[in-house]
Amino acid sequence: MANSSKKKATIYDLSVLSGSSPSTVSAVLNGTWRKRRIKASTAELIQSLAETHQYTANRQARGLRSSRSGLVGLLLPVHDNRYFSSLAQTFEAHVRSKGQCPIVVSASRDPDEERKTAATLISYSIDELFICGATDPDGVHEVCEAAGLKHINIDLPGTKVPSVISDNFEGGRLLTEAIIRHFPADRPLQPNDLYLFGGRNDHASHERIRGFRAVKKELLGGDPDECIQPTGYAANNARRAFEAFFARHGKLPRGLFVNSSINFEGLLRFMAGHPHDNFADLVVGCYDYDPFASFLPFPVIMIRQDVEGMIAKAFEVIEELRPPPQIHLVQPELVPPRTALTGPLDALKDIDR
Amino acid sequence: MANSSKKKATIYDLSVLSGSSPSTVSAVLNGTWRKRRIKASTAELIQSLAETHQYTANRQARGLRSSRSGLVGLLLPVHDNRYFSSLAQTFEAHVRSKGQCPIVVSASRDPDEERKTAATLISYSIDELFICGATDPDGVHEVCEAAGLKHINIDLPGTKVPSVISDNFEGGRLLTEAIIRHFPADRPLQPNDLYLFGGRNDHASHERIRGFRAVKKELLGGDPDECIQPTGYAANNARRAFEAFFARHGKLPRGLFVNSSINFEGLLRFMAGHPHDNFADLVVGCYDYDPFASFLPFPVIMIRQDVEGMIAKAFEVIEELRPPPQIHLVQPELVPPRTALTGPLDALKDIDR
DNA sequence: AGTCTTTGCACCATCGATTGTGCAAATAAG
DNA sequence: CTTATTTGCACAATCGATGGTGCAAAGACT
Numbered sequence: 035m036a037n038s039s040k041k042k043a044t045i046y047d048l049s050v051l052s053g054s055s056p057s058t059v060s061a062v063l064n065g066t067w068r069k070r071r072i073k074a075s076t077a078e079l080i081q082s083l084a085e086t087h088q089y090t091a092n093r094q095a096r097g098l099r100s101s102r103s104g105l106v107g108l109l110l111p112v113h114d115n116r117y118f119s120s121l122a123q124t125f126e127a128h129v130r131s132k133g134q135c136p137i138v139v140s141a142s143r144d145p146d147e148e149r150k151t152a153a154t155l156i157s158y159s160i161d162e163l164f165i166c167g168a169t170d171p172d173g174v175h176e177v178c179e180a181a182g183l184k185h186i187n188i189d190l191p192g193t194k195v196p197s198v199i200s201d202n203f204e205g206g207r208l209l210t211e212a213i214i215r216h217f218p219a220d221r222p223l224q225p226n227d228l229y230l231f232g233g234r235n236d237h238a239s240h241e242r243i244r245g246f247r248a249v250k251k252e253l254l255g256g257d258p259d260e261c262i263q264p265t266g267y268a269a270n271n272a273r274r275a276f277e278a279f280f281a282r283h284g285k286l287p288r289g290l291f292v293n294s295s296i297n298f299e300g301l302l303r304f305m306a307g308h309p310h311d312n313f314a315d316l317v318v319g320c321y322d323y324d325p326f327a328s329f330l331p332f333p334v335i336m337i338r339q340d341v342e343g344m345i346a347k348a349f350e351v352i353e354e355l356r357p358p359p360q361i362h363l364v365q366p367e368l369v370p371p372r373t374a375l376t377g378p379l380d381a382l383k384d385i386d387r
Numbered sequence: 388m389a390n391s392s393k394k395k396a397t398i399y400d401l402s403v404l405s406g407s408s409p410s411t412v413s414a415v416l417n418g419t420w421r422k423r424r425i426k427a428s429t430a431e432l433i434q435s436l437a438e439t440h441q442y443t444a445n446r447q448a449r450g451l452r453s454s455r456s457g458l459v460g461l462l463l464p465v466h467d468n469r470y471f472s473s474l475a476q477t478f479e480a481h482v483r484s485k486g487q488c489p490i491v492v493s494a495s496r497d498p499d500e501e502r503k504t505a506a507t508l509i510s511y512s513i514d515e516l517f518i519c520g521a522t523d524p525d526g527v528h529e530v531c532e533a534a535g536l537k538h539i540n541i542d543l544p545g546t547k548v549p550s551v552i553s554d555n556f557e558g559g560r561l562l563t564e565a566i567i568r569h570f571p572a573d574r575p576l577q578p579n580d581l582y583l584f585g586g587r588n589d590h591a592s593h594e595r596i597r598g599f600r601a602v603k604k605e606l607l608g609g610d611p612d613e614c615i616q617p618t619g620y621a622a623n624n625a626r627r628a629f630e631a632f633f634a635r636h637g638k639l640p641r642g643l644f645v646n647s648s649i650n651f652e653g654l655l656r657f658m659a660g661h662p663h664d665n666f667a668d669l670v671v672g673c674y675d676y677d678p679f680a681s682f683l684p685f686p687v688i689m690i691r692q693d694v695e696g697m698i699a700k701a702f703e704v705i706e707e708l709r710p711p712p713q714i715h716l717v718q719p720e721l722v723p724p725r726t727a728l729t730g731p732l733d734a735l736k737d738i739d740r
Numbered sequence: 741a742g743t744c745t746t747t748g749c750a751c752c753a754t755c756g757a758t759t760g761t762g763c764a765a766a767t768a769a770g
Numbered sequence: 771c772t773t774a775t776t777t778g779c780a781c782a783a784t785c786g787a788t789g790g791t792g793c794a795a796a797g798a799c800t
Contacts, residue, residue, distance in 0.1 A: 042509075042534055044786055055750045060787055070789090071748055088533065093510045094450040095786030098755045103447065105511075112476060113491070114731050119472040123465060126493055135507055137490045138466070140479055142735045154488055156395075157446045158458075180441065181395055270733060299678050302727040324679050325652050329659075331684035374655040378467050380623060382495045397756055408780045413757055423759090424778055448756030451785045745798070751791085758784080768775070 043087040051087075052080050063091065097159050104133075105160040109151060109174065110140045111167040111267075115296060116324055117339065121166060121188070123378040124345045134161065143267065145170035149177050156181045162352060164188055169236070171197070186352045188344055191237050191361050198348040198362045200339045202238045205321065205366040206245025206291075212335045212368055213289045213319040214253050221315075225256030228289035231275055232297030234266045239293060242321055246291055261287075265297060272300025280308070288315050295322035325374050336369040341378070396440040404440075405433050416444065450512050457486075458513040462504060462527065463493045464520040464620075468649065469677050470692065474519060474541070476731040477698045487514065496620065498523035502530050509534045515705060517541055522589070524550070539705045541697055543590050544714050551701040551715045553692045555591045558674065558719040559598025559644075565688045565721055566642045566672040567606050574668075578609030581642035584628055585650030587619045592646060595674055599644055614640075618650060625653025633661070641668050648675035678727050689722040694731070 045059040052059065054076060061067040062080040083089075097103040106129045110118045122138045129136040137160065141148040148165075152174045155163060163185040165174050171192030178185040179194070191197035210228075217223045230246050233239030243262055251257045263279070265271040272292075280286060292298045298320050305313065316332045323338035343364045351357050369375065398412040405412065407429060414420040415433040436442075450456040459482045463471045475491045482489035490513065494501040498521075505527045508516060516538040518527050524545030531538040532547070544550030563581075570576045583599050586592030596615055604610045616632070618624040625645075633639060645651045651673050658666065669685045676691035696717045704710050722728065 046786075056786085057751075057788075058749060061749095061789085064788080066789085071746085073748060076748080090506055090510045092451070092512070092786050094447045094456065094512050095755090096788075097447040098445070098451050098757090099786080099788045101755070103511075112732055112735070113466070113479065114469065114473045114476040116467065116469070116472075119469075119475075120467045122472075122491075123467040123493065126466065135511070136492060138475075139489060139491075140476065144736075153443055157443045158456075158488070159445070159447050268732075268735075269727075269729070295679075296732065299727060302678050302682055305682065306725055306727045325655050326648075326677050326679035326683065329655055329684070330679065330682055372659055374622075374652060374659045376622070379465055379649065380621075382465070382621075383497075399756075409757080410759075410781075411779060413759090414779095417758080419759090424776090426778060429778080445756050448785090449758075451756080451787090452758045454785070741800105743798100743800085745796100747796070748794095750793090753790090754788080755786105760781105760783090762779105762781080764777105764779090766775100766777070768773100770771100770773080 042092070043084075043089045044092065045089075048080060048083050048087065048089060051083050052076075054080060063089065064096075101159055102161050103159040104135055105137050105155075105158060106132075106134050107152075107155045107160045107163040108136065108138045109148065109155075109163060109165050109168065110138060111143045111169075112140050113138075117295065117322055117341070118167065120341050120378050121345065124341050125164065127378070127381075128345055128349055141168070143167070143169045145173050148174050152177045156183055162186075164348060164352075165192070166190075168192075184352060186348050186357075188348050189238070193359055195359050196351045196357045196362065197359075198344050198351065198364060199238070200344070200366045201363040202241035202321075202366075203245045204363075205337045205339075205368075206242035207249045208245075208366075208368045209242075209319040209321060209335060209337050210246045210249040210291060211253065212370075213291060213317050214249070216317045216333055216335065217289070223254060223289050225250065225254045225258060226261070227287050228254065228291065229261045229263060229279070229287040230291040230293060231263045231301070232265050232267070232272055232293030234264055239264065242291075242293060264293075265300065267294055267296050269296055269299040269303060272297040273303040274300075276301055276304035280304070280312075285312060286316060288317065290316065290318045292318055292320045295320060295324050295327065298322070298324075298327060323369050323375065328369060328371060328373050333371045335371060336373075337366045338369050338375060339366045340364045395445070396437075396442045397445065398442075401433060401436050401440065401442060404436050405429075407433060416442065417449075454512055455514050456512040457488055458490050458508075458511060459485075459487050460505075460508045460513045460516040461489065461491045462501065462508070462516060462518050462521065463491060464496045464522075465493050466491075470648065470675055470694070471520065473694050473731050474698065477694050478517065480731070480734075481698055481702055494521070496520070496522045498526050501527050505530045509536055515539075517701060517705075518545070519543075521545075537705060539701050539710075541701050546712055548712050549704045549710045549715065550713075551697050551704065551717060552591070553697070553719045554716040555594035555674075555719075556598045557716075558690045558692075559595035560602045561598075561719075561721045562595075562672040562674060562688060562690050563599045563602040563644060564606065565723075566644060566670050567602070569670045569686055569688065570642070576607060576642050578603065578607045578611060579614070580640050581607065581644070582614045582616060582632070582640040583644040583646060584616045584654070585618050585620070585625055585646030587617055592617065595644075595646060617646075618653065620647055620649050622649055622652040622656060625650040626656040627653075629654055629657035633657070633665075638665060639669060641670065643669065643671045645671055645673045648673060648677050648680065651675070651677075651680060676722050676728065681722060681724060681726050686724045688724060689726075690719050691722050691728065692719045693717045 049056040061070045062077045126136040141151045167189040175194040187197035319335045323336045402409040414423045415430045479489040494504045520542040528547040540550035672688045676689045
């Protein structure tokens with residue numbers, strides 16, 4: 035409460051204290067002082083003053099002048115999901131390692147909110163925007179383009195700038211094949227036993243479904259259309275779809291391809307209301323990885339997307355000068371049942387104990 | 388590419404276009420124009436110009452002048468965790484509903500990084516900071532205090548400003564009692580059968596442990612010290628602790644109180660390496676809720692913290708003038724096995740299909 | 741000693757919005 | 771028709787940092 039009082043020190047304060055001009059102080063504190071031929075002793079004086087007075091630059095002022103902010107944005111569909119939150123975690127680490135400040139915001143898969151959110155971020159002069167899982171990536175692109183903001187798509191592709199996404203076709207194939215092969219040869223799956231639930235009208239779902247159908251036709255020799263049940267990315271929609279199926283058939287399909295952990299939660303909600311033994315012969319493949327889901331009391335085969343790989347690739351591509359609007363595929367990984375993989379949190383050192 | 392070209396429109400552009408002064412334009416666009424007695428027709432003209440030229444205010448300039456930014460910060464330990472990410476999700480909705488912009492950042496439970504991160508946020512002139520699960524809340528407080536920034540603690544309490552946290556003592560009691568009562572009367576739990584794994588040297592763990600020990604002594608009549616095994620909030624530490632126990636006793640305790648889903652993941656990692664039948668008689672209580680964990684092939688009793696309640700309370704308290712540094716307890720909820728609860732995502736409308 | 745070069749720094753405009761103040765023109769009051 | 775009031779807006783300082791430019795003093799060189 036004494037001297038280092040209420041208001042933050044500015045270069046003007048330090049200018050008075052050091053007897054130098056504000057511009058000299060600025061140059062010293064932003065590192066350009068050698069280029070400006072400031073004497074080392076002057077620099078040291080100012081730096082020590084800055085230290086004792088706890089100077090930190092006002093980023094709004096700096097950003098206003100330089101029209102950069104040091105902020106890097108990540109636009110997510112939602113936070114509350116292990117896939118997206120691990121993307122956020124990994125993204126943050128990358129941004130921080132470049133000395134910038136991550137700003138993670140969600141837009142609920144609403145195209146309108148996506149654009150508005152992007153506009154808000156732009157009004158803070160963010161330096162780059164990573165558009166992740168957007169429902170309308172090209173709509174967000176327009177907004178960014180108009181502001182001259184560098185941006186890139188992740189998870190769901192757009193057509194105007196590069197996109198880094200999972201190889202959903204291959205992942206869909208892998209998962210479908212694993213589900214089918216998980217059934218013993220003496221009780222093989224029939225084409226009508228294997229359903230895909232979840233997903234919506236987006237690129238990822240389309241590709242996964244394409245992979246699903248291709249493998250199904252190849253291995254089971256049939257692929258009825260009704261086996262595809264898109265439900266959107268909402269747990270309760272998925273639950274209703276399972277209820278509807280159950281109402282019609284008195285059971286679930288023996289093999290389930292569940293498109294995303296959110297839809298899998300819908301399956302849980304269904305299960306909570308039905309006796310256990312309905313699921314004795316069930317094999318679930320889920321396009322997403324969750325360690326707890328992997329240990330459920332029926333075989334759960336999962337796909338883990340390569341979050342670290344996607345983020346790394348995205349940072350690599352966004353640094354390029356004028357990258358073509360190309361799709362970069364990153365291979366996902368098949369995870370057998372009862373597998374506990376490590377994640378981004380394992381990279382953190384644990385502090386006490 | 389035509390006229391609405393590369394650079395963003397400013398009040399000066401609109402000033403020229405409208406024939407008014409920049410200050411008039413500013414007043415019209417920030418809503419203070421009535422107070423400034425601007426003619427309605429002038430305001431309408433400027434507003435329509437702003438519309439057609441897609442004007443959005445430069446927030447850095449506004450923030451510089453007004454020393455407010457419209458940014459509200461949330462400092463998290465980590466993103467990649469359902470508890471914290473649902474806090475983020477809920478926080479975001481609250482901030483957005485107030486017309487401000489949420490900025491969610493994690494600091495890895497590192498006290499030093501917590502302070503640095505807070506300082507960074509402050510340099511962007513954020514308006515408020517919610518300090519969630521900080522290892523050193525009072526350290527962050529110093530930084531905020533020095534900058535005159537309103538702040539509040541969530542999840543882990545500090546001593547300088549109000550804190551909104553779960554009633555961990557009560558939650559610990561509830562969970563412990565539920566674990567004990569889950570065992571049939573003919574094979575009751577012995578004091579040596581019930582262990583607590585996980586947590587660290589923080590307020591939450593202390594309180595949960597206090598609740599655990601109180602109930603244990605009360606219901607089981609004993610409470611050996613070795614039954615408390617703090618492992619930090621790291622999955623691999625927890626795994627090692629389970630391995631160590633198993634090496635000594637050839638089995639796990641029949642009853643497990645697992646302090647957080649992160650530690651529960653450590654249990655999964657342990658389980659992945661051991662045959663299934665080691666867990667036939669196991670009951671797990673976990674201080675955290677995860678829908679998938681709730682359906683694991685052994686009874687899992689969970690605690691769900693009232694995320695919505697905590698966030699709402701925190702926003703309520705932070706708006707008060709000079710709130711005393713008091714702890715506000717929010718009651719958590721006991722979740723029986725095989726329960727699929729809804730979460731913040733269920734509030735979102737699903738767009739297509 | 742005189743000229744040229746280098747060193748070291750100060751000055752000032754600038755980024756875009758906000759806001760206190762001042763002052764004409766329009767209107768009302770007498 | 772004159773004075774008082776209200777209306778409607780422009781002016782200019784300000785927030786804090788940046789970076790181009792200019793210029794005096796110190797040093798090098800002939």
